[in-house]
Amino acid sequence: MFTNELKKQIEFARAETLNQVTVDKPNIKINTQHSLSEYLVGEIIDHYPEVLRESVVNVEPSNFHDSVQNFLADTSSLLLLMQFDSIPLFIPNKDVQSMDIGIDYLAPMVGVDKRGTPYFDYQTSKQIPMLSYTTKSVFRQAIEKSQTTKQLLHCNIVYENNVTHSLKNMVLSGHGVAWLPLNSIKKELAQGRLLLLSKEIEPVVGRIRLYRHQASESCLTTTNLWQSMNSFKLEPVRCKV
Template sequence: MLDIRWLEDLVAVAETRNITRAAELRNITQSGLSRRIQSLEHWVGAPLIDRRHAQIDLTDAGTKFLEAASETLARLNSARLTIRQDKTERLRQIRFAAPHILSVSFFPHWLPAIQTGLGSVRLSVASDNLPGCVGMLRDGTADFVVCLMDCEGEIAARADRSLAGEAWISVGRESLVPLSAPGPDGVTPVHALATATSRAVSYLAYSPECSLGWAVEGLLGRRPALTHLQTLYDNSLADGLRTMALAGLGVAWLPLTMTEGDMMRGRLVRAGGADMTIDLDIRVYRSQQRLSKKAEDLWQTLLTAQRPRAQPAEAIAV
């Protein structure tokens, strides 16, 4: 079996042209180096050095093999350095997977607090729908999944089963509010939700793969007397539904944090009462596998900072 040290020995001999000096460079006895060179020659099947003179020369076979040995060592050392750098970088990195809406509304405020508490750390967020995020947690490409769960359990019931066994921490609150563009008076919604009416209301829905839509569907299922909603448009992103709502095309259940400014400026108004609001919990799920030190430090910090769930919360600062 080839020993990588034999290749390094040959390179040292080729550089010094002297067994004694090569042995000193390799921190080995002269006899030990000679035996290792002989072992390499036996492995190659041909003499590699010419020992007839005080200044050692390589044989033709040795010259050819030296080129291959030098290239092999260079590639191995480069690969080792890259792997070590990747490992070091991985230990300093915390990887999140989250639905797009949280990347826009939650992480910009939460990530700076994390970095303040953890010091030098690289944070990355991959955006996907909830099943995609769960897949990243399962295959090890994400340390944590940050997602929204409704209090009625509609999202949890339809989320990937693997989340059921994962530990989680609540780190904030969100709400989905039914909103519409206002009418001429600036107060009355163009598309108002009501009961005991046969008038259809234009509805801007989330795409089937969007977990926010699962929560809205659950609410509508519990309100059989609600106005008939006629789906005009669907989108997997809340941003897309907000744009359509601002254009007056229908009612949409939109995150409160995203639309507070629109409501304050009168660009959007509530299309239904408080009973039409969906309360959401922002949760951080972790894998049961051992995480990097930085990721484990974050989890322990979140456990320490977790507030009682009975209290309303903004984002938990680390």
């Protein structure tokens, strides 16, 4: 009985110590889209590993518009977005500062079977099932505003989901074709598990941009990360048909 009580006290003390360490660490809050939280935030941390040693990174994934509103409501936070020329963003705060950190592409991707053959052929398939973001998604809006939509007339939407990872898994399983950010599927492209549906279809270009409140009372670690991001560039991904 004494042993069990001692164990409880030790565990409690350990938990309190960990909690105190977390409280004492500065907090870097990043508002971002769901898709960017899945792959880009991790790449940034890989590039600057000291961020995790010096702070607690708090990622708040949401849709495009909610991410912007959350950022405007919290002047100590950062905002990470993929933006498109066809969907302009207006931020009323004059003190908001931004920087471009790279580009990404939305492109229609198809999975392959065990023999490496694409599940769907753009030239010969009469009807191709399309796995799509919902109509509220900025990705969906950017795709529909582009000229490439006219080139996909024989694709019917059969599934909608705003989570890029879910769409990718559906494509890999052969359920259809989906427009995916190429940087989110680097591994699958390198392994040949995902292919571009057709080289005739132009990808949709997205600019990756980081924002901060210039006159904010952000923690020193957030400021250091912002300044360091000038050396970070997201390299465009190449893919094959």
